[in-house]
Amino acid sequence: MPRTADANSALREKTRERVLQAAVRLFSRHGFDGTSVRALAQEAGIAVGQLYAHFESKEAVLVTLMQSSLGDVSRTLDDADQEPTARGFVTVMLESAVTLVDAHRDFWRLGYGLRHQPEVLARLGLSLGHLMEQTHQRLEQALRQRGVREPHTEALLLFATVDGIAQQYVQHEGNYPIAAVIRAAASRWPATPPSRKRKTGTP
Amino acid sequence: MPRTADANSALREKTRERVLQAAVRLFSRHGFDGTSVRALAQEAGIAVGQLYAHFESKEAVLVTLMQSSLGDVSRTLDDADQEPTARGFVTVMLESAVTLVDAHRDFWRLGYGLRHQPEVLARLGLSLGHLMEQTHQRLEQALRQRGVREPHTEALLLFATVDGIAQQYVQHEGNYPIAAVIRAAASRWPATPPSRKRKTGTP
Amino acid sequence: MPRTADANSALREKTRERVLQAAVRLFSRHGFDGTSVRALAQEAGIAVGQLYAHFESKEAVLVTLMQSSLGDVSRTLDDADQEPTARGFVTVMLESAVTLVDAHRDFWRLGYGLRHQPEVLARLGLSLGHLMEQTHQRLEQALRQRGVREPHTEALLLFATVDGIAQQYVQHEGNYPIAAVIRAAASRWPATPPSRKRKTGTP
Amino acid sequence: MPRTADANSALREKTRERVLQAAVRLFSRHGFDGTSVRALAQEAGIAVGQLYAHFESKEAVLVTLMQSSLGDVSRTLDDADQEPTARGFVTVMLESAVTLVDAHRDFWRLGYGLRHQPEVLARLGLSLGHLMEQTHQRLEQALRQRGVREPHTEALLLFATVDGIAQQYVQHEGNYPIAAVIRAAASRWPATPPSRKRKTGTP
DNA sequence: AATGAATGAGCTTTCATTCAT
DNA sequence: AATGAATGAAAGCTCATTCAT
Numbered sequence: 001m002p003r004t005a006d007a008n009s010a011l012r013e014k015t016r017e018r019v020l021q022a023a024v025r026l027f028s029r030h031g032f033d034g035t036s037v038r039a040l041a042q043e044a045g046i047a048v049g050q051l052y053a054h055f056e057s058k059e060a061v062l063v064t065l066m067q068s069s070l071g072d073v074s075r076t077l078d079d080a081d082q083e084p085t086a087r088g089f090v091t092v093m094l095e096s097a098v099t100l101v102d103a104h105r106d107f108w109r110l111g112y113g114l115r116h117q118p119e120v121l122a123r124l125g126l127s128l129g130h131l132m133e134q135t136h137q138r139l140e141q142a143l144r145q146r147g148v149r150e151p152h153t154e155a156l157l158l159f160a161t162v163d164g165i166a167q168q169y170v171q172h173e174g175n176y177p178i179a180a181v182i183r184a185a186a187s188r189w190p191a192t193p194p195s196r197k198r199k200t201g202t203p
Numbered sequence: 204m205p206r207t208a209d210a211n212s213a214l215r216e217k218t219r220e221r222v223l224q225a226a227v228r229l230f231s232r233h234g235f236d237g238t239s240v241r242a243l244a245q246e247a248g249i250a251v252g253q254l255y256a257h258f259e260s261k262e263a264v265l266v267t268l269m270q271s272s273l274g275d276v277s278r279t280l281d282d283a284d285q286e287p288t289a290r291g292f293v294t295v296m297l298e299s300a301v302t303l304v305d306a307h308r309d310f311w312r313l314g315y316g317l318r319h320q321p322e323v324l325a326r327l328g329l330s331l332g333h334l335m336e337q338t339h340q341r342l343e344q345a346l347r348q349r350g351v352r353e354p355h356t357e358a359l360l361l362f363a364t365v366d367g368i369a370q371q372y373v374q375h376e377g378n379y380p381i382a383a384v385i386r387a388a389a390s391r392w393p394a395t396p397p398s399r400k401r402k403t404g405t406p
Numbered sequence: 407m408p409r410t411a412d413a414n415s416a417l418r419e420k421t422r423e424r425v426l427q428a429a430v431r432l433f434s435r436h437g438f439d440g441t442s443v444r445a446l447a448q449e450a451g452i453a454v455g456q457l458y459a460h461f462e463s464k465e466a467v468l469v470t471l472m473q474s475s476l477g478d479v480s481r482t483l484d485d486a487d488q489e490p491t492a493r494g495f496v497t498v499m500l501e502s503a504v505t506l507v508d509a510h511r512d513f514w515r516l517g518y519g520l521r522h523q524p525e526v527l528a529r530l531g532l533s534l535g536h537l538m539e540q541t542h543q544r545l546e547q548a549l550r551q552r553g554v555r556e557p558h559t560e561a562l563l564l565f566a567t568v569d570g571i572a573q574q575y576v577q578h579e580g581n582y583p584i585a586a587v588i589r590a591a592a593s594r595w596p597a598t599p600p601s602r603k604r605k606t607g608t609p
Numbered sequence: 610m611p612r613t614a615d616a617n618s619a620l621r622e623k624t625r626e627r628v629l630q631a632a633v634r635l636f637s638r639h640g641f642d643g644t645s646v647r648a649l650a651q652e653a654g655i656a657v658g659q660l661y662a663h664f665e666s667k668e669a670v671l672v673t674l675m676q677s678s679l680g681d682v683s684r685t686l687d688d689a690d691q692e693p694t695a696r697g698f699v700t701v702m703l704e705s706a707v708t709l710v711d712a713h714r715d716f717w718r719l720g721y722g723l724r725h726q727p728e729v730l731a732r733l734g735l736s737l738g739h740l741m742e743q744t745h746q747r748l749e750q751a752l753r754q755r756g757v758r759e760p761h762t763e764a765l766l767l768f769a770t771v772d773g774i775a776q777q778y779v780q781h782e783g784n785y786p787i788a789a790v791i792r793a794a795a796s797r798w799p800a801t802p803p804s805r806k807r808k809t810g811t812p
Numbered sequence: 813a814a815t816g817a818a819t820g821a822g823c824t825t826t827c828a829t830t831c832a833t
Numbered sequence: 834a835a836t837g838a839a840t841g842a843a844a845g846c847t848c849a850t851t852c853a854t
Contacts, residue, residue, distance in 0.1 A: 033236030164367025439642030570773025
């Protein structure tokens with residue numbers, strides 16, 4: 001009698017997960033090209049051939065990795081959207097972003113390494129521009145709703161600030177006074193809620 | 204009679220320079236691994252063998268490239284140091300930084316791709332940590348001298364901001380309102396020169 | 407209670423047959439090396455592991471295939487042996503041969519592809535030379551008995567003719583005027599029965 | 610100073626030729642798939658990489674091989690076309706064909722192995738059907754001009770005969786009474802030239 | 813000094829075969 | 834008996850580097 005379908009399925013899932021985890025570790029440290037399939041299989045604790053039972057190619061491993069976490073970015077914004085003031089929004093957003101990259105340091109290192117290689121991204125079928133544009137628009141909308149002037153420019157600056165802080169944080173490997181930096185960064189934005197719509201402001 | 208020693212030397216230097224320029228173009232577009240030595244030689248207009256007369260290896264080309272421009276970063280700060288106010292310092296620094304990456308987009312794309320791969324950096328004998336520490340200290344010093352409170356934290360934030368803005372600028376390939384973003388970023392820092400030492404504030 | 411031994415045996419035989427049929431189809435179309443064991447199992451409708459319960463290896467499937475049909479060739483001659491005249495013999499033999507390759511086009515394509523690769527045949531333990539020698543002798547005998555002069559040479563020619571016609575027929579995939587060609591080929595050989603033994607030929 | 614262009618060119622040509630010769634030997638004995646690139650390079654006495662400096666792929670070696678000798682076939686017919694009688698035509702044609710395959714036994718073994726694998730031929734971009742059709746038409750024309758009745762059918766038979774004899778000859782590796790077989794085969798066709806055109810023949 | 817043919821290690825990927833279940 | 838996940842050797846191919854000229 002064959003193995004039960006359930007056992008097989010669990011087996012497959014486990015192996016697949018191990019490959020993805022190994023890939024994050026190695027790709028982020030040695031780069032995509034710097035990681036051989038052999039090394040990847042070894043790190044995952046499987047035979048080379050098995051890798052191809054789960055992924056069509058080495059490239060497919062990377063694509064799966066990237067796609068599976070595109071959602072994380074917008075979730076970061078969801079949290080911040082609860083905050084009524086611009087400063088609160090920025091604070092929570094920075095905290096979420098840092099928490100996110102902290103939880104997946106390797107993965108983000110990988111992403112930071114990839115983002116400036118348009119030809120590589122194209123080969124992988126990943127469109128970064130789209131994601132960035134979308135994120136920027138959500139930021140602009142959030143700032144506008146909280147009464148920030150020139151929300152377009154401010155959103156660009158906020159995006160750049162979050163980006164810069166997250167990268168510096170990842171790069172410092174541990175002793176970065178992140179709380180203080182976030183506080184300093186957020187202090188730039190107003191802590192008062194915008195005057196209510198339609199109501200004609202202070203009497 | 205052979206060419207004079209001088210002529211030979213000049214010729215060598217020219218070839219070397221062509222290789223480095225070709226390397227920036229190709230490495231930044233296709234990555235280090237994605238660029239073959241053959242392609243590099245062809246782009247430089249020389250034979251493969253010649254490349255090895257000027258550089259020990261493909262890796263050596265990359266190392267030379269990176270090292271030759273570490274100096275650029277501190278020069279950026281030299282310009283800004285002329286400014287008496289924090290806001291002036293930040294403004295000029297951001298402008299210099301953007302001018303720098305704009306002039307060498309390809310090179311900086313390459314650097315941004317490399318900086319998060321510790322293993323690769325180590326193999327190349329490049330210590331990024333040292334450069335960053337040094338830069339941070341100059342920033343901290345500059346802010347302190349201009350009367351900024353918590354200069355350590357503020358320097359970290361400034362570094363992250365410059366970093367973030369420069370990357371976003373490089374990534375947007377052209378239509379980024381860089382002047383407005385710089386103005387917004389600089390507006391965070393005081394536009395007044397620090398009160399003179401020992402004197403307790405404005406009379 | 408388990409299945410009866412008989413039922414099991416029948417099942418085994420059926421599976422085995424399915425594998426062989428799948429093998430003919432795939433091997434003849436994509437070649438032996440071009441057919442993977444996975445594809446073979448799938449075409450046969452069984453799991454990969456099952457294939458190895460019936461055959462020792464992929465090669466063993468091929469060997470079984472070839473051996474199982476070496477007998478077909480001599481049966482072709484049996485039919486023709488009923489004919490009293492050389493022309494009748496040749497006609498029936500050609501017809502039988504064509505019927506045979508027509509019924510197993512795939513298989514014969516496979517064989518035609520293999521026969522000129524001595525190294526491969528040796529690895530498979532197939533001795534073609536023996537079969538050919540045997541067939542030639544039966545042809546020679548048949549022609550001699552029907553009064554053909556120089557039966558050795560004529561048998562070689564007949565063999566070559568059958569071989570050539572069968573291959574052209576297989577290769578033309580449908581619109582080959584086989585009846586006309588057979589008639590033309592057979593017309594070369596005498597339609598009269600041989601004069602009885604001991605009688606000294608023409609009076 | 611670099612090697613002279615002439616020396617380089619000669620070097621290249623020599624290597625290329627060695628590869629082709631090695632390819633005929635190995636492909637014909639072990640088949641295309643049965644011959645590894647490593648084995649091919651070794652037989653040619655070069656490094657694996659060199660092979661790819663001369664041919665785009667292993668497949669390209671085979672294609673080059675096949676194309677370079679398609680002309681041989683029609684040249685065989687050119688010789689025979691000088692003969693005024695059908696028998697003479699057939700005799701010379703058979704002799705030429707045998708001489709041809711004798712001079713390139715390995716190559717023809719290879720071709721005979723390939724011709725029944727349509728998918729492989731298609732992958733190589735080789736159209737056998739076209740060549741066969743063309744050859745058949747030349748045969749039909751030749752027979753018609755020499756007064757043979759039903760030239761279409763007879764041409765098919767002749768083609769099959771030449772094909773069969775050549776293959777048997779190649780397969781027998783030496784002790785095949787080819788002269789006698791050719792004589793026997795040719796004896797089937799008329800030895801008298803056709804009645805002249807325009808002349809109204811028998812009154 | 814200059815060339816590019818030559819080398820061979822190492823890459824990604826496939827696949828015959830085994831084996832835990 | 835039956836399954837298909839797992840193995841790892843070997844395939845085709847690339848490319849940094851060397852070296853004869």
